[in-house]
Amino acid sequence: MDHKEGHYKVRDLGLADEGRKRIEWAESRMPVLMELREEFADEKPFEGYKISGCLHVTKETAVLVETLQACGAEVAWSGCNPLSTQDDIAAALANGGTEIYAWHGLDTEDFYWCIERTIDTPPHLTLDDGADLIFTVHSDHPEMADHIIGGSEETTTGVHRLRAMDNDGELQYPVYAVNDAETKWDFDNVYGTGQSTIDGILRATSTMIAGKNFVIAGYGHCGRGVATRAKGMGANTIVTEVKPAKALKATLDGHQVMSMDEAAEKGDIFVTATGMKDVIRGRHFLKMKEGAIVANTGHYDVELNLEELAELSTDAREVRENNREYTMENGKRVYVLGDGRLVNLAAAEGHPSEVMDMSFANQFRAHLDLVQRHESDAMLEDKVYDIPQDMDDEIAEVKLRTMGIQIDALSDEQEHYATDYSAGT
Known part of the structure; x- marks a missing residue:
């Protein structure tokens, strides 16, 4: 096991070159996320913010991690399932300087040890798949919640856990339910x-x-x-x-x-x-x-x-x-x-890159929104929130454009008709 205290713990750093090739392949299939990287790389909106993530370590996740980093974020990462980490991807991220603690075949103790390492330095934002990171903060480090401005959740199971916490008044910071965005659940969950x-x-x-x-x-x-x-x-x-x-x-x-x-x-x-x-x-x-x-x-x-x-x-x-x-x-x-x-x-590589492109674009936009709200003193309450419809629509529009597909638009007259309740037979 390759281990460098404070930086990474992965299975085999020698797998990094193979992992890097697979990440580059994913980049070629994720045009929406790559467009976001290009759009915000100079501005670096995440400069000064640490994002701790607990999400499957796949080639698609690596594109998200490196997009967040390109836009200024400090990132610490762990895998969200004992068998879902792809060791060559973890090695490539570690070799590129990402703080990451993940390897295929974790036992339960190691799984939570990895999560704990990502929050040794308290994050400003959390990015989850299954809510284990968020729950670890709330149950074991409640004082850390005051430092966290918000988070996001990727999957159905995690959203269910968080909505239950919200209903019980136990949620200590706002969380975007990325899973419930139409450009996530109706594509990632179904086709992916x-x-x-x-x-x-x-x-x-x-x-x-x-x-x-x-x-x-x-x-x-x-x-x-x-x-x-x-x-x-x-x-x-x-x-x-x-x-x-x-x-x-x-x-x-x-x-x-x-x-x-x-x-x-x-x-x-x-x-x-x-x-x-x-x-x-x-x-x-x-x-x-x-x-x-x-x-x-x-x-x-x-x-x-x-x-x-x-x-x-x-x-x-x-x-x-x-x-x-x-x-x-x-x-x-x-x-x-x-x-x-x-x-x-x-037993496989997870969802195809093309659908994760939209899911992870939602993750990026959700965290960008949380940072922008924080800097403008317009913070959300400590609740679970849906992705705004305009954000969802924007991601779908960009995806269509990258696919070379054009669609119709309503005329002004049609827009008026859509809200004209006096129009009848």
């Missing part, structure tokens, strides 16, 4: 999760998707994306849900809908995308076919109850990278991918 989850399954199994019974637990944005991609590859898609309206949507989108108890007997491949614990439990594993493949694409591994699976098993072994075979007491084998961690990052 859909494609990268299938990518992770294929890398870990090399299995055939076509003709398989593919069970998706949860039909939110992420589950819908996975179901759409699986169906497009020829799978027979089955959705399980707890919310009636989402179950109806899945039905009308052409998927079978049933309970997990019923689906467990039918599925060949299972993916959980709910944000809830114990979605697949011991009783479900016992019902599965011989050779069933089980994966999770939610932020935490609690969606699969692997403790109950272990208790029901007589043997477990890794048969491929990120693919663990459990032989149960009934003689049947099931295969769990990425040890139940989010399969698109544990």
